[in-house]
Amino acid sequence: MAEQPPIPADVTPEQFFEQLLPMGFEAQAASGAAPSEFAVQFTLTGAGGGQWHMVVHGNHMHVNSGTGEANLSVTLSVDDWRDAVLARNGASLGIILPANRPGRPDNSARAKALKGTMALELARPAGDPFKVEMQFNGAATPRTVLRMAIADYAGMQDGTQNGQMLFMQGKIKVEGDMGFLMQVASLNM
DSSP states (O other), X not given: OOOOOOOOTTOOHHHIXXXXXXXXXXXXXXXXXXXXXXXXXXXXXXXXXXXXXXXXXTTEEEEEESOOOOSEEEEEEHHHHXXXXXXXXXXXXXXXXXXXXXXXXXXXXXXXXXXXXXXXXXXOSSSSOEEEEEEETTOOOSEEEEEXXXXXXXXXXXTSSOHHHHHHTTOOEEEEOHHHHHHHHGGGO
């Protein structure tokens, strides 16, 4: 299996989206762990940000600067993006690009059927929360806001934390459509 490329500390959004992301995808595709058809629009807000449109078709990923139709649109600040790709301030790449875990099925077909927006506000040990918004298939509603600790969310993404247990322990706060939250949560199973 191909190795994922290391991410240098001075990576630019252009380098990440146009070079490193496709290389990382190729490494996942080689192991049979990548979706076969999906489109994602990334928008990074703030100085140095921009927009990138990625399309997965077969075992290949094509990324272009700009916008296009997408099954999932992800918006976050360039500072939060940088923290995620460099694993700083409690963030990790898995927050914005969940890695496929062994045994987890390809749920891209289910994601294509979702309509709504999920906003995450992830508290860090210090500083402002990490904020990311995910819009499925261009639908602004229903809208759900999920608030929790960034470490707990990262744990849910990598499989070391159970979302239902965190919710019952009061570590997850939800505002908006709980049914939509359950649909999004089912993508990680």
